[in-house]
Amino acid sequence: MLYREALNKALDETMAADENIVVLGEDVGLYGGSYRVTEGLYAKYGEKRLIDTPIAELSIVGNAVGMAIGGLRPVAEIMTANFALLAFDQIINHMSKYHYMSAGKITLPMVVRFPQGVSRQLAAQHSESYEQMLSAVPGLKVLAASDVNYAYHALKHAVMSDDPFVFIEHELLYNKKGEVDFQTPVDPFKARIVKEGSDVTIVSYLKMVDDVMAALPKIEEALGCSCEVIDLCSLNPVDYDTLKTSIEKTSRLVMVEEDHKTGGYGAQIVSWAAEELFYALDAAPLRIAGEDVPIPYNRSLELASIPTPDSITEQVIEWGRRNDV
């Protein structure tokens, strides 16, 4: 099953089970979704539940908030993360705060989903990542799906939960293949150990998990070490317990993320490790992140602006040699 098909199945099954679930966004209905995540749902559930909106992101999320107040369970799709910026007032000032400001009188069972990240030469206004901003907002649960199985289970959880979720996808993952284990439940807030290891903990999320895995054979061979790779899955709340167990075992931390390094999401993980696990670490943590530049159009420049399997390999090996890994 493809990643986008897993998301589609999660929506389909939850919509079949609860008629109050509606999906809204640009081209989600008749057109079938820009990334085909909602394909077939319009024919099945009709225009009242697959709501094609105008290009008005503030309203897509703002309407979803109102729908949730009015008793529906909306899933809002934003075409890409950069467009979600137009809805940040609604996400941050409304969606994340109504439950708290009303002392629990208002609940917002809703999800805002969007893809983010560098795809292929979409340039600066279609390629960025905003998990660092959204994960800094109390009152939102922020999930990032790197894996087909997780995508299916986590989206189902988010849609059926009574809390507001931001569900982050990646443009290059929609056609990723994987197996879904429909029988085994997944805790969406638990980090996933993608590969066990004993010498270095490499933490990542979203598409970078795949890039880390692609880099791994060369890294392990060059350093003669065994790496443990962890997919965070939930960016807020963070499964610090799983990270702690791993770092206490390996004594070394590498954080790999696609967003810009300054103020990037991984800074939180490294800062936490420095505060909580300083004496467990045998080396200064390594952060591999995107350059602090707008994402350029030219393919070579674009690839130079973010971590790739090659650059991850090079940087981890260089760091490993300096730190006696």
Place this chain on the structure above:
Amino acid sequence: MDKLLAETLYYEMVRGRAFEYAAKEHYMQGDISGFLHLDIGQEALSVGAMRAFEKGDVFSTYREHIMALARGISPKAVMAELFGKETGVSEGKGGSMHLFDPSHFFYGGDAIVGGHLPNAVGCAYARKFRGEEHGVMAVFGDGATNGGAFFESLNIAAAQKLPLLFLCENNEYAIGTKITRVAPFEKQAKKAEPYMPTIEVDGMDAVAVYEAVSEAQHYIEKGHGPIFVEAMTCRYEGHSMSDANRYRSAQEMALCKARDPIERMKKVLQEQYGMQTDAIEALEAKAQQEVDEAVAFAAHAPQPAPEALYTHIFTQGGTNALS
């Protein structure tokens, strides 16, 4: 309008003004802090609209104390909220600008100008979807009609034929900026005309507001789509307690107060309903007593417990914070 309703409108307006003066006094004394936006002068609009739109959902702004009271939320719970107390309507977490009570279908207090309009649109969608006929009313000031959320909301409400009543309280000022300095029209209904029918009403006349909003509610209940009501009004105080109101002349304020909605309603009670002075004074005394009791309640109410900091972040408890 029957006499009981006329009396109720008067009572609610008098109680609302007394409540606002009490809030002002306790702000000066330091019992209330933050931003306090008083509704004095606009009582006819707040009370008339809430009483007319009794059955639907209401989304309002940060100038919403009197609306919350007219909606049926207890003055004690509202005043305690202004005092930041545990027994406040939002348990001390919202304050003056955030009075929410779904049991009264009141989603008051949004403090991002125009930010609640898309929420009202979504709620109207939900009501229509679920076959609930009463619809939604969104209350906003003239200042909100210049922002993108407003135009997006007009467009979607009209395209989807949603049961949504846009109620613009046009007091001509966005804080200290006169509407005509930043918009091409005095009357903001003009912006809605391509999308939906519009009604203009004297917002200083409680009976007229009640009738206009009632008429508008009948319209949306019939499934005709949204409607826009613009009520011309005047606030007597500054935008908030931190605004000294220096941008309006004494002459302008005198003209404004000559339209006083409470005096006007009193005249209606006397002339149309033959109410005697002592009966009116009895209503006024009762209103003041209710406010005094609300203040006493708020003053003696407990502070929120320290652990309240971490409650209501999510439905099942828990926070995003480090464990």
